[in-house]
Amino acid sequence: MNKTYQQFESTIDEITKISDTEYTLLLEPIQEGKWSIREIIGHLYYWDKYNVEVMVPKMQENANLPPFPDHDEHNAEGIAKLEGKSLETIIDLFIKTRKRLIDSILEVKPETRFTIGKGKRQFSGESFIKIFLKHDQHHLKQIHNKLA
Template sequence: MGIQAIIDFRNTIEEISMLKEIDEHKLLDPIKEGKWSIREIVGHLYYWDKFILEQHVPSIAQGANLIAFPDHDFHNNEAIQHISSIENVVALID
């Protein structure tokens, strides 16, 4: 991973952290009809990062081949179900 990727990740974390200052109700509304809410988008990013950290990073450290990504639609639906158990948007962001 190059230095620019690390900078980009840090900037994304800072941008998402700023969402904690926005009224939670605004984060729960879909961004557009038929689309996800900001909460769901953040949860989606979190759940993919969780997968990569738990499944890929240990394999990379050991020099092994990476397992395949799961079915995207299934994983995204699983992410939305997972974040429903998280108390509020601030907890999700943290």
């Protein structure tokens, strides 16, 4: 597995470490008007779920994948669907889904190129994952700042 996929997988370790944190801290917003760490983990899970179910199965040579859903709507839907689920359940869902996403995208041939929505940029499985690796890093920085 190359460096990009290893980094993407390493988010699992970061999230696993968080589970040892004082529970109430994980339920507090990271800043006023922002999500809690619990909600951020759910948010990461919900994007992984979307990618493994919708995007990766369509990653064929010269395919045009659907555009990403409206981010605000997708994020709100993801948070709503996790209402009432325990932090442990959300972490478990995140870990299982992240592993499924990595396993499935590794099955896409490295030379396969596709576009997304109306974009003209050609993606590979790896360049697609880089988008979400940056997304992970953004949210992990928020989490680390809250727990510092």
